[in-house]
Amino acid sequence: DAGVTQSPTHLIKTRGQHVTLRCSPISGHKSVSWYQQVLGQGPQFIFQYYEKEERGRGNFPDRFSARQFPNYSSELNVNALLLGDSALYLCASSLWADRLISSGANVLTFGAGSRLTVL
């Protein structure tokens, strides 16, 4: 089975531009989360989506938005890019549901990330 896939793997943008990052979850996983990992730090939670609805949002400005599609894939959009947006963006999927299926349903499986550089 394919794991969590993310695209693109690397990209370079300039300040003020817009970027779209894509994520395909593991087959059967309906929950997708996004994290930002700045160099030398731990990942920071940005969003969680489940059944196409936003279920959680971290402390990020409105320039960050996301959505989930009927096939459970997801996009993360960042507008008006700043130098400080340079980071590794990680997507994770899980079996999480409104009703906990099992304790293992909370385990997040991560993709390899999209490395964004803003010049």
Add this chain to the structure above:
Amino acid sequence: AQTVTQSQPEMSVQEAETVTLSCTYDTSENNYYLFWYKQPPSRQMILVIRQEAYKQQNATENRFSVNFQKAAKSFSLKISDSQLGDTAMYFCAFMKQGAQKLVFGQGTRLTINP
């Protein structure tokens, strides 16, 4: 809000040695989960081990085991018979029950030397 602290930015041991990585956390929640993730240079975050807070027994996965002290809010990872492939960044993470948000520590860079 929950916080996770890893006080060892870097550690280095010889192959086959045992190494322990430290993690403390702060929360007012009673039901939660704790995780150790490994991030090698390939960037992919890989789950190493998971602990449910309601379980008193410490989790083990082959060479990896944890020392979970709920009252002290401590969650250390022990790697036995360390291997070169264990070289990576290790992150401790917290998740409260019913949520999907992971709160990560700052990470510990572990190097296994031949």
